[in-house]
Amino acid sequence: MLRAALITLLTLSPAHASDSCTEDAMIVFDGSGSMAETGYNNIGGPRITDARAALHKVVPSIADARRLGLILYGPGPEESCENIDLRFPPQWSAAPRILSDVDTLEPSGETPLTEAIRAAAEALDYKTRPGAIVLVTDGKETCGGAPCQLAAELAADGFDLTVHVIGFKVRGSHFSWDGTNSGYNSETAVARCLADRTGGQYVSAESVSDLIAALRVTLGCPVFGALGPMSQATQPPPVTMISKP
Secondary structure, eight states, rough: HHHHHHHHHSOHHHHHHHHHHHEEEEEEESGGGGGGGOOOGSOOOOOOHHHHHHHHHHHHHHHTTTTEEEESSSOOSOOOTTTTEEEEEEETTOHHHHHHHHHOOOOOOOOHHHHHHHHHHHHHTTTTTTEEEEEEEOOOOOOOOOHHHHHHHHHOSSEEEEEEEEEEEEOOOOTTTTOTTTTTTSOOTTTTTHHHHHHEEEEEEEEEHHHHHHHHHHHHOOOOGOOOOOOOTTTTOOOOOOOOO
16 A cells, blocks of 8 residues: 555656645735836836746646635725735635736735735634745735734744745835945845744745745645655655556
């Protein structure tokens, strides 16, 4: 039985072999107005264009191996802090829905980052089940939320919730041509404490390739989840190849 299970594991597709897991995950995607911005002096494309390209590269393979859900924040009928949209809770084969929802959104509105993370945690039933949240943000919170306070609450009350934060093209408030003391290109997302307090990762990304790598790291998880959890007594040692009888 164990040998058969190992052979099955080794013949899984690359996506399953590297990213299969038992924990559900929610993607929290920043769709606020700042995601439509280009670089300083209109150099480069909008953030949303690069973010869409990265999601198209990563999500299809991840969604084959993990139940994913999606929350968008920002766009809505009015530029208000109430625009937090739970598109759907975690489900299998969610890639088409995720990509369609992100491709069709028009970035606008404010940035209720903190409350969006809270909504994602609730969608994961975080007090009774393990789960992961991956936040893609350009770094701001414009609705008066306190992400570090929420981080403390999630760490204290969560069953086993991990929040990963991807700071995508996070920029400071001031720019200088020589970069002296401006901090313009070296800012950290205000939500970093969410990752720090819950045992997650904070990853900075400046390009499409950076964002692709960050999504793969934060959405990936242990391979043994594909077969269900094993006890320590039944877990096999690492295997690189099994020959057929």
